[in-house]
Amino acid sequence: MTRRARITLPSLVLLLTLAFVWSLSVGAVKIPASVIINTLFDLDGDQQRFIINRSRLPRSLLAVLTGGAMALSGVIVQALLRNALASPKIIGINSGAALAVLLGTSLAPDLALAWLPLVALLGGTLAAGTIYGLSALRPMSPERLILVGIAVGLVCDAGVDFIMVTASTFEISAPLVWLTGSLWARGWQHLSAVWPFLSLLSALCLCLFFRLDLMRLGTSQATALGVNVRLERFVLLAIATLLASISVSVVGVIGFVGLMAPHIARQLVGGRHGVLLPTAMLIGALLVVLADATGRVLVPPLEISAGILTALFGAPFFVFILLTSRMETRE
Amino acid sequence: MSHSVTAHGAGKLPRGLAVGLALAVLFSGALFSLATGGRSDVGLTDLWAPEGIAATVIYDTRAPRMFAATLLGLNLSLSGLILQAATRNPLASPAILGLNQGAALGLSLGLVLPLFSGVPLQVMALVGAFGAGVVTFAISGGFTGRMDSLRLVLGGVAVGAFSYAMVRFAFTLEDELARSVVRWTVGDITDIRWPAVRRLALWGLPGLFAALALSQRLNLMALGQASAQGLGADSRITLLLGTLIAAALTGVSVSVAGPIAFVGLVVPHLAKLLFGGDHRILVPVSALLGAALMLYADGVSKVLTAPVEAPVGVVVALIGAPWFLWQTVFARDLS
Amino acid sequence: MSIELTDIRAGYGGFMLDQVTATIKAGELTALIGPNGCGKSTLLKTIARQLPLSAGTVRISGRDTAREPTKAIARQVAVLPQHPVVPPGISVGQLVGYGRAPHQNLFGVRSRTDQEKIEAALEAVAIADLRDRMVSELSGGQRQRAFLAMCVAQDTPYVLLDEPTSFLDIKYQYEVLELTETLHAAGKTIVAVLHDIGHAARFATNLVVMKDGRLYATGTPNQILTPELVEQVYGLRTRVYADPVTGSKMVSPVPNMQPSLGHETARTMCVGLD
Numbered sequence: 001m002t003r004r005a006r007i008t009l010p011s012l013v014l015l016l017t018l019a020f021v022w023s024l025s026v027g028a029v030k031i032p033a034s035v036i037i038n039t040l041f042d043l044d045g046d047q048q049r050f051i052i053n054r055s056r057l058p059r060s061l062l063a064v065l066t067g068g069a070m071a072l073s074g075v076i077v078q079a080l081l082r083n084a085l086a087s088p089k090i091i092g093i094n095s096g097a098a099l100a101v102l103l104g105t106s107l108a109p110d111l112a113l114a115w116l117p118l119v120a121l122l123g124g125t126l127a128a129g130t131i132y133g134l135s136a137l138r139p140m141s142p143e144r145l146i147l148v149g150i151a152v153g154l155v156c157d158a159g160v161d162f163i164m165v166t167a168s169t170f171e172i173s174a175p176l177v178w179l180t181g182s183l184w185a186r187g188w189q190h191l192s193a194v195w196p197f198l199s200l201l202s203a204l205c206l207c208l209f210f211r212l213d214l215m216r217l218g219t220s221q222a223t224a225l226g227v228n229v230r231l232e233r234f235v236l237l238a239i240a241t242l243l244a245s246i247s248v249s250v251v252g253v254i255g256f257v258g259l260m261a262p263h264i265a266r267q268l269v270g271g272r273h274g275v276l277l278p279t280a281m282l283i284g285a286l287l288v289v290l291a292d293a294t295g296r297v298l299v300p301p302l303e304i305s306a307g308i309l310t311a312l313f314g315a316p317f318f319v320f321i322l323l324t325s326r327m328e329t330r331e
Numbered sequence: 332m333s334h335s336v337t338a339h340g341a342g343k344l345p346r347g348l349a350v351g352l353a354l355a356v357l358f359s360g361a362l363f364s365l366a367t368g369g370r371s372d373v374g375l376t377d378l379w380a381p382e383g384i385a386a387t388v389i390y391d392t393r394a395p396r397m398f399a400a401t402l403l404g405l406n407l408s409l410s411g412l413i414l415q416a417a418t419r420n421p422l423a424s425p426a427i428l429g430l431n432q433g434a435a436l437g438l439s440l441g442l443v444l445p446l447f448s449g450v451p452l453q454v455m456a457l458v459g460a461f462g463a464g465v466v467t468f469a470i471s472g473g474f475t476g477r478m479d480s481l482r483l484v485l486g487g488v489a490v491g492a493f494s495y496a497m498v499r500f501a502f503t504l505e506d507e508l509a510r511s512v513v514r515w516t517v518g519d520i521t522d523i524r525w526p527a528v529r530r531l532a533l534w535g536l537p538g539l540f541a542a543l544a545l546s547q548r549l550n551l552m553a554l555g556q557a558s559a560q561g562l563g564a565d566s567r568i569t570l571l572l573g574t575l576i577a578a579a580l581t582g583v584s585v586s587v588a589g590p591i592a593f594v595g596l597v598v599p600h601l602a603k604l605l606f607g608g609d610h611r612i613l614v615p616v617s618a619l620l621g622a623a624l625m626l627y628a629d630g631v632s633k634v635l636t637a638p639v640e641a642p643v644g645v646v647v648a649l650i651g652a653p654w655f656l657w658q659t660v661f662a663r664d665l666s
Numbered sequence: 667m668s669i670e671l672t673d674i675r676a677g678y679g680g681f682m683l684d685q686v687t688a689t690i691k692a693g694e695l696t697a698l699i700g701p702n703g704c705g706k707s708t709l710l711k712t713i714a715r716q717l718p719l720s721a722g723t724v725r726i727s728g729r730d731t732a733r734e735p736t737k738a739i740a741r742q743v744a745v746l747p748q749h750p751v752v753p754p755g756i757s758v759g760q761l762v763g764y765g766r767a768p769h770q771n772l773f774g775v776r777s778r779t780d781q782e783k784i785e786a787a788l789e790a791v792a793i794a795d796l797r798d799r800m801v802s803e804l805s806g807g808q809r810q811r812a813f814l815a816m817c818v819a820q821d822t823p824y825v826l827l828d829e830p831t832s833f834l835d836i837k838y839q840y841e842v843l844e845l846t847e848t849l850h851a852a853g854k855t856i857v858a859v860l861h862d863i864g865h866a867a868r869f870a871t872n873l874v875v876m877k878d879g880r881l882y883a884t885g886t887p888n889q890i891l892t893p894e895l896v897e898q899v900y901g902l903r904t905r906v907y908a909d910p911v912t913g914s915k916m917v918s919p920v921p922n923m924q925p926s927l928g929h930e931t932a933r934t935m936c937v938g939l940d
Contacts, residue, residue: 083481083485085485085486085489089488089492135660147659148659148660150659151655151658151660154655158649158651158652165645208772210772211772213753214767220716220745221751223714223736223740223745224740225764225765225767226741226767226768229736255496266754266755270800276755308496311493312496312497312500315489318489
C-alpha cells in the first residue's frame with residue numbers, strides 16, 4: 001500500500017463517520033450530536049431516540065450500503081469497458097429498472113408498493129442481460145458493449161416515455177417519486193431486505209481486485225497473462241449488475257455516484273484495484289450520506305431527493321475533473 | 332458505422348430524381364397529417380370548405396401543426412447531419428450529444444429564474460444547447476485536436492443526464508410547471524398555432540441556407556482534420572460553425588415542441604444510405620426526409636392511441652430507438 | 667520444444683489464414699514479414715490463442731493449445747500486443763508485477779520468487795530507476811520497454827512481439843530490437859512481427875515470409891532474402907546488398923527511370939486535384 005493510500009483510507013473512514021453522525025442529527029427535527037452518541041450506545045431514551053432509531057439510523061445505514069455498492073459497480077464497469085466515462089447506467093440498470101417499474105404498475109395497478117423493489121431488480125438485471133447477450137452476437141469489445149448499452153437504454157427510455165404520457169398521472173406518480181433516487185421513508189424493513197446481499201457482493205467484489213487489475217490491461221494482454229477473459233468478464237459484469245440493481249431497487253436512481261466515486265478515488269490513490277475498490281466504496285458511501293442529509297437540511301420540512309443533489313453538485317464537479325485530468329489511452 | 336454507409340461516396344441516385352422522390356414523400360406525409368385528427372369527420376375534402384367548423388379545424392389547428400412538424404423535421408435532421416459531419420461521428424445527434432437536454436435546461440432556467448425573465452426563450456434554449464455542445468466536445472477532447480468517438484458519446488450521455496436532472500430540479504421549484512413537464516420533455520406539438528410556426532420558420536429557413544453554405548466544408552471534414560486543413564478549411568472553424576448552426580436549429584425546435592430525439596440520428600443515416608455521402612445533396616434531402624418523417628409521425632400520433640393523442644416525440648422514439656439498436660448490434664466496424 | 671502449426675485456418679470475418687503449416691524451432695529469433703494485410707499479425711494472435719482457430723492445430727512444446735487452460739499457455743508464451751492498453755494510475759513496478767499473474771493465485775499474492783523475477787526484469791530492460799513513475803507519463807520508448815519488462819517477468823520460454831517498433835523513433839526502435847536480441851541470447855524463443863525488412867534481416871535468425879494469408883518462404887535471411895523474393899511478395903523492384911559494417915542484408919528500392927510513368931503520375935495528380 002502506498003503512502004497516499006495509507007493517508008487516504010483512514011481519512012475517508014473518519015469523514016464518513018462524521019457525515020454519518022451529522023446525517024443522524026439533521027432533518028425536520030434537529031438532534032444534537034451528543035444525544036446521538038448517547039442513543040447509539042444506548043445511554044438515553046426519549047422522543048429523539050425514536051426518530052433516530054426508527055427513521056434516521058436505518059436510512060443512513062442504507063445510504064452507506066447502497067452508495068458503496070454503486071461505487072463498486074462503477075469501478076467494475078469502468079475497468080471492463082476501459083473508460084472512465086462509463087457507469088452502471090451504461091449497462092442499462094437505471095433505464096431497465098424504470099421501465100419495469102412503470103410497466104408493472106400500469107399492467108397491475110393494485111401491485112403493492114412493497115413489490116416494486118423486486119420488479120426494479122428484475123428490470124435492471126434483464127436490461128443488463130439483454131445488453132450482454134446482444135453484444136455477444138458479434139465479437140465482444142468494450143466499444144460494442146458501450147454502444148449497445150446506450151441503445152438499449154434509449155429503447156427503455158422510449159418505453160418509459162410512452163407509458164408516462166399515455167397512463168393517467170395518478171397511476172404513475174407513486175412509482176415516479178419512488179424512482180427519483182431518494183431515501184425518504186426507507187426503514188429497517190428495506191435495510192434488512194438488502195443488507196445480506198449487498199454486503200456479501202461488496203465483499204466478493206473487494207476480493208476480486210487482482211482480476212480487475214488484469215482485465216484493465218485489455219483483452220489481448222489479459223489473455224496473454226492467463227486470464228479466461230470471457231468467463232471473468234461475465235462474472236464481473238454479473239456482480240456489477242447485481243450491486244447496482246439491488247441498490248436501485250431500494251433507493252431508486254441516485255445518479256452519478258457510480259460515475260464520480262471511482263473517478264475521484266482514482267485521482268486520490270491511483271489505479272490499483274486493491275486500494276481503488278475500498279477507496280471508491282468509501283467515497284460512494286460518503287456522497288450518498290451527504291446528499292441525503294443535505295437534502296433534509298436545505299428546505300425543511302421538505303426534502304430534496306438525494307438523486308437530484310448528486311446530479312446538481314456532482315456533475316459539474318465531475319466535468320471539472322474530467323477536463324483537468326489526462327486523456328486515457330485505449331486499446 | 333454501417334458498412335453500407337460510405338463516408339464520401341458518390342450519389343447513388345441522380346440528383347433531380349432524389350429531390351423529386353423526397354418531395355413526393357413529403358407531400359403525401361403532409362396530406363396524411365392534414366387528414367387525421369380528433370375530429371374524424373373532418374378530412375381532406377374539407378380543404379376547400381369555405382367556412383364553418385371544418386375550415387377552422389383545418390386552417391387553425393391542423394395546418395399550423397402540419398407546418399410545425401415540417402419545420403421541426405427540417406431543423407432537427409439538419410442539426411443531426413451537421414453534427415455527424417462536423418464531429419466525424421455517425422452517432423452524433425442533438426439528443427445523444429446532450430444538445431436537446433441542454434436546450435431544455437436553458438428553457439427551464441428562463442422560465443423559473445427571475446434573473447432571465449427579460450431574455451427571449453429561444454435565446455435561452457439556444458444558449459443551453461450551445462453550452463451543452465461545448466461541454467460535450469471539451470470532454471471528448473474535441474478542442475485539443477483529437478476527438479475520441481466513444482468519449483464523445485459517453486460525454487454526451489453524461490451531459491444529457493445532468494441537464495435533465497437539473498430540469499427536473501427546476502420544475503420541482505415551480506409547482507405549476509411540474510404538471511406539464513413530463514409531456515413536454517418528450518416532445519409535443521399538440522397545441523401549436525401560427526405564431527410558433529413563424530418562429531420556427533424564422534430560424535429554420537436561414538438555418539437551411541447556412542447548412543447549404545457549409546456543405547462543402549462538411550464534405551472536406553470527412554477527409555480528416557489534416558486533409559481538411561490542407562485544403563483550406565480549418566476543421567476547428569467548421570466544428571464551431573456547425574455547432575452554432577446545430578444549436579440554433581435545436582434550440583428553436585426545443586423551445587417550440589420540447590426535445591424530440593432520433594430525428595437527427597435516423598434521418599441523416601437514411602439519407603446517406605439512399606443518396607451517398609455528398610453533403611451538397613445530403614443537406615436538402617435530409618431536410619425533406621426529416622420533414623416527411625415528422626409529418627408521418629404526427630399523423631400516427633393522432634391515430635395510434637385515439638382518442639388520446641400520443642406526443643409526436645414518443646412516436647418518433649418508438650421508431651428511432653429500435654433502429655439505433657439494430658445499427659449498434661449489427662454494424663460491422665464501429666467508427 | 668517448438669511451435670508447430672498444422673493446416674491453420676483463422677481470421678476476422680472475411681480474411682482467413684489459409685492452410686498455414688509451419689514449424690518455429692525453439693531457440694530461434696523468428697521474424698514474420700510480409701506486405702500489409704498478409705496475415706502476419708493474425709498468425710501471431712492465433713499462436714497466442716487470442717483469435718479462435720477455424721481449423722488446424724497449434725502445438726506449443728508438443729501440447730495442443732486448444733485443450734490447454736489459458737493460464738497454462740500464459741506460463742509458456744508471453745505476448746507484447748501492438749497497441750498495449752496503458753491503464754491509468756499504474757506505476758511501472760506495478761505493471762511489471764502483473765507479468766507474474768500466470769504464476770500466482772486468484773488474488774495475486776506475491777511470493778519471494780515473484781519479487782525476484784520482477785526485480786530481474788526491471789534490471790534486464792534497464793528501467794529499474796523508472797519503477798515508481800506512472801506508465802501513462804512515460805515516453806513512447808520507455809513505455810515499450812516497460813511492457814517488454816512485463817513479458818520478461820512472465821518468465822516464459824516463448825515471447826511473441828507484435829510490431830514492437832511501430833511508432834517509435836529510430837533510436838528507440840534499435841533499443842527495443844537490441845533488447846529483443848539480448849532476450850534471445852538468454853535462451854528465449856522469440857517470434858516478432860516486423861514491418862521493416864532491414865530490421866528483420868539484421869536481427870532475426872529465421873524469417874517467415876507471408877503473402878495473402880499463406881506461407882511464402884522460410885529460411886535464414888541470408889538464404890532467402892533476394893530481389894526476386896521481395897518483388898514477388900511486395901511487388902517492388904529492389905536491390906539487396908550487404909551492410910558494409912554488420913554484413914546483414916539491406917533492401918533498397920531501384921529508382922524508376924521510365925519517363926512515361928512519371929508523366930502518367932503527374933497527370934493523375936492533376937485529375938485528383940480537379
